[in-house]
Amino acid sequence: MTVESSAARKPRRSAAGKAGTTGTKRTTRSTASKSTEPELVQLLTPEGKRVKNAEYDAYVAGITPEELRGLYRDMVLTRRFDAEATALQRQGELGLWASLLGQEAAQIGSGRATREDDYVFPTYREHGVAWCRGVDPTNLLGMFRGVNNGGWDPNSNNFQLYTIVIGSQTLHATGYAMGITKDGADSAVIAYFGDGASSQGDVAESFTFSAVYNAPVVFFCQNNQWAISEPTERQTRVPLYQRAQGFGFPGVRVDGNDVLACLAVTKWALERARAGEGPTLVEAYTYRMGAHTTSDDPTRYRGDEERQAWEAKDPILRLRRYLEASNHADDAFFAELETESEALGKRVREAVRAMPDPDHFAIFENAYADGHALVDEERAQFAAYQASFADEGGH
Numbered sequence: 350m351t352v353e354s355s356a357a358r359k360p361r362r363s364a365a366g367k368a369g370t371t372g373t374k375r376t377t378r379s380t381a382s383k384s385t386e387p388e389l390v391q392l393l394t395p396e397g398k399r400v401k402n403a404e405y406d407a408y409v410a411g412i413t414p415e416e417l418r419g420l421y422r423d424m425v426l427t428r429r430f431d432a433e434a435t436a437l438q439r440q441g442e443l444g445l446w447a448s449l450l451g452q453e454a455a456q457i458g459s460g461r462a463t464r465e466d467d468y469v470f471p472t473y474r475e476h477g478v479a480w481c482r483g484v485d486p487t488n489l490l491g492m493f494r495g496v497n498n499g500g501w502d503p504n505s506n507n508f509q510l511y512t513i514v515i516g517s518q519t520l521h522a523t524g525y526a527m528g529i530t531k532d533g534a535d536s537a538v539i540a541y542f543g544d545g546a547s548s549q550g551d552v553a554e555s556f557t558f559s560a561v562y563n564a565p566v567v568f569f570c571q572n573n574q575w576a577i578s579e580p581t582e583r584q585t586r587v588p589l590y591q592r593a594q595g596f597g598f599p600g601v602r603v604d605g606n607d608v609l610a611c612l613a614v615t616k617w618a619l620e621r622a623r624a625g626e627g628p629t630l631v632e633a634y635t636y637r638m639g640a641h642t643t644s645d646d647p648t649r650y651r652g653d654e655e656r657q658a659w660e661a662k663d664p665i666l667r668l669r670r671y672l673e674a675s676n677h678a679d680d681a682f683f684a685e686l687e688t689e690s691e692a693l694g695k696r697v698r699e700a701v702r703a704m705p706d707p708d709h710f711a712i713f714e715n716a717y718a719d720g721h722a723l724v725d726e727e728r729a730q731f732a733a734y735q736a737s738f739a740d741e742g743g744h
């Protein structure tokens with residue numbers, strides 16, 4: 350298998366798509382200033398008003414009230430699950446948790462845009478995308494409890510394991526996307542990463558490779574304004590979506606707190622990929638409402654005013670306003686969802702507490718297929734350490 354063959358690959362379908370393969374005509378303002386409101390694709394205002402968009406309306410034109418309620422349900426249940434996980438960490442049941450609070454629209458919109466046969470490469474924060482892919486939320490918690498090394502079979506839902514090595518999954522996604530074109534597959538790949546990750550060499554390399562090999566991959570960057578304590582200004586002097594232009598593929602900035610816009614833009618980008626038109630960079634402009642992880646204290650590096658400004662753009666609230674104003678959901682729907690949320694919280698709590706502790710020595714078996722002298726030494730050291738606890742009986 351040579352990489353040259355995919356470079357010569359022709360678009361699999363001749364559909365021209367809506368955009369060329371270069372340029373950033375959708376969103377044109379060029380400023381690194383955070384104080385300037387960025388130009389972005391928006392279909393629902395923070396007040397829940399539907400606004401027309403000539404380029405992207407078509408991608409959500411057929412959406413039914415039931416599907417809109419479904420998006421709302423996805424976001425509410427994801428937020429509930431996330432809150433439960435944060436609480437479980439505080440209660441000592443999890444070692445760590447990375448909350449997605451505030452990013453529900455970016456994740457549910459993009460996640461629901463994927464097709465079953467598409468393949469998803471997440472970071473460690475994509476709990477909403479996992480939900481859309483059908484990964485049971487309780488499975489996300491094993492690694493954070495320290496009882497397993499992942500928690501789900503990536504190929505069951507085409508949802509890779511969480512990746513902590515910042516940006517590395519964009520290379521995995523690119524390689525995978527180059528591979529599926531050789532298989533003649535008509536599916537696409539989506540790689541999630543953050544604003545901080547955009548500074549990693551891996552991300553730049555994946556942009557180069559995917560562009561020159563015309564790989565069917567969507568780079569979905571959730572710009573949540575922070576990389577732990579570093580603001581986006583420390584990552585880039587231009588809006589992130591504009592980076593794509595230099596690599597020769599389109600970049601779009603979408604309102605990451607608008608689930609409809611995220612759905613529409615991601616559908617467009619995935620369709621481009623499937624049609625053989627190569628990669629797209631989607632920058633979902635959003636906000637990390639909580640701490641980076643439960644080990645972080647954001648009050649040390651950012652003020653309350655910023656959070657308050659973003660609370661007014663809450664992704665769940667704006668869809669609720671739209672559903673209510675358009676009579677697409679009644680009180681009974683919201684009440685039932687509240688009951689369902691509570692049941693989910695309870696199920697997650699119980700599942701976590703029931704997770705069996707792993708064999709303490711299993712970790713040594715996962716490093717090398719055929720063993721290694723250094724690992725043998727470390728295993729022996731660990732065994733001696735364990736044995737030093739008399740009441741533990743050596744384990």
Ligand SMILES: Cc1ncc(C[n+]2csc(CCOP(=O)(O)OP(=O)(O)O)c2C)c(N)n1
Binds near residue numbers: 573575
């Ligand atoms: C290669 C690498 N460098 C550094 C880290 C430590 N680290 C963990 S999360 C993080 C910030 C990531 O920020 P961003 O990409 O914006 O994603 P977010 O956490 O905001 O979702 C860093 C530097 C890491 N995990 N991997």
Ligand SMILES: [Mg+2]
Binds near residue numbers: 543544575
């Ligand atoms: Mg970030």
